[in-house]
Amino acid sequence: MSNVLIIGAGGVGGVVTHKCAQVPEVFSEICLASRTLERCERIKAQLSRPIRTAKVDADKPAEVVALIKDFRPAVVINVALPYQDLPIMDACLETGVDYLDTANYEPPNEAKFCYKWQWDYQDRFKQAGIMALLGCGFDPGVTNIFCAHAQKRHFDDIHTIDIVDCNAGDHGHPFATNFNPEINIREVTQRGKYYENGQWIEIDPMSVKMSFDYPGVGPKDSYLLYHEELESLAKNIKGVRRIRFWMTFGQEYLTHLRVLQNVGMTRIDPVEFEGHQIVPLKFLKALLPDPSSLGVGYKGKTCIGCVVEGIKDGKPKKYFVYNICDHAECYKEVKAQAVSYTTGVPAMIGAMMMLTGKWRGKGVFNVEEFDPAPFMEKLNQHGLPWIETNL
Ligand code: NDP
DSSP, X not given: OEEEEEEOOSHHHHHHHHHHHTOTTTEEEEXXXXXXXXXXXXXXXXXXXXXXXXXXXXXXHHHHHHHHHHHOOSEEEEOSOGGGHHHHHHHHHHHTOEEEEXXXXXXXXXXXXXXXXXXXXXXXXXXXXXXXXXXOBTTTBHHHHHHHHHXXXXXXXXXXXXXXXXXXXXXXXXXXXXXXXXXXXXXXXXXXXXXXXXXXXXXXXXXXEEEXXXXXXXXXXXXXXXXXXXXXHHHHSTTOOEEEEEXXXXXXXXXXXXXXXXXXXXXXXXXXXXXXXXXXXXXXXXXXXXXXGTTXXXXXXXXXXXXXXXXXXXXXXXXXXXXXXXXXXXXXXXXXXXXXXXXXXXHHHHHHHHHTTSSOOSEEEEGGGSOHHHHHHHHHHTTOOEEEEEO
């Protein structure tokens, strides 16, 4: 029985709160905190169980420290934005509380996400005797756990991993992003990159694509992107020779994105406008639909998984493990679309692993460093069943 503090009342924060509320035997008290209190109140009103809400600016560690001292959580689940990762980790260090997030840090003025900044907390977390669990959403998160499961149960040697991510849903808007628009557009407009034979190979954005036949969806064009789990998997999956990440995009999305880029609306540097400094991408975010509002009427499915090739008992093997998630079903359960759902459920399960002692350690960890079995079992019980097959 432990208190949990959830920071960030967006699309993912709503799902984490709903899912923690469904497991009172682990999460005895819940506090949902965000910059805008009304957003917390809106989520609170959807629940059948009372929770606490609070206003916090997580860019300011002192505000997070004060909230932690008052509420006394056993773990902080950070589902605000990647910019808040370090200030929240600082607050956890100061108060001796465990930490979990779903996206790695990136500095606001440079679209460059990598684990270095957070891995650098390793010694400080170890010395403080506390634990940080990084990247515990779906991708990163479940995809890393799928790889650890493949390594443990299905292969003697893993040669290649292809992570395939398809959202075949229709939200009815000409252009919208399924998670925070600023973070999403920064991610997809940067140069692509994959890992091969100990090296990182860079490509132009969206310049490599393949068609992949997604179960429950059908064949879809999938584009090679850089994604943060590649960095930790290249380190933690022993002997892997190549890891790539593929994501589907509809033609409408790509056309809008190209136009927005061409006219400068995806720039992240400040621009002088009528006497004010504005960042075009932040302004664009203010115009686009809020990801947490997309759930109503969202139809279709997501399918995300890992294709793994290697050797088992001296023979070549190709294996696929994946989840299919239905937008409308998610909305029925927790008033959210499937991208928020597939991120929020693993964040809740990760916190559950930490609080029940299934995953324990002192320091900073990526999810694939722990035993995948108890986590995979909970995925089946809490709304994200997985399927595995040989190809
Ligand atoms: P949203 O934009 O819907 O929500 C983010 C929330 O963070 C907002 O509601 C905002 O609150 C809050 N926030 C922003 N800045 C602060 C701050 N300084 N202090 C307190 N709260 C703050 O995004 P999503 O819910 O879609 O995404 C949340 C996170 O999940 C992101 O980091 C994203 O990268 C990650 N993610 C991870 C995935 C995975 O599979 N691993 C997939 C999808 C998302 P307010 O409105 O109150 O200002």
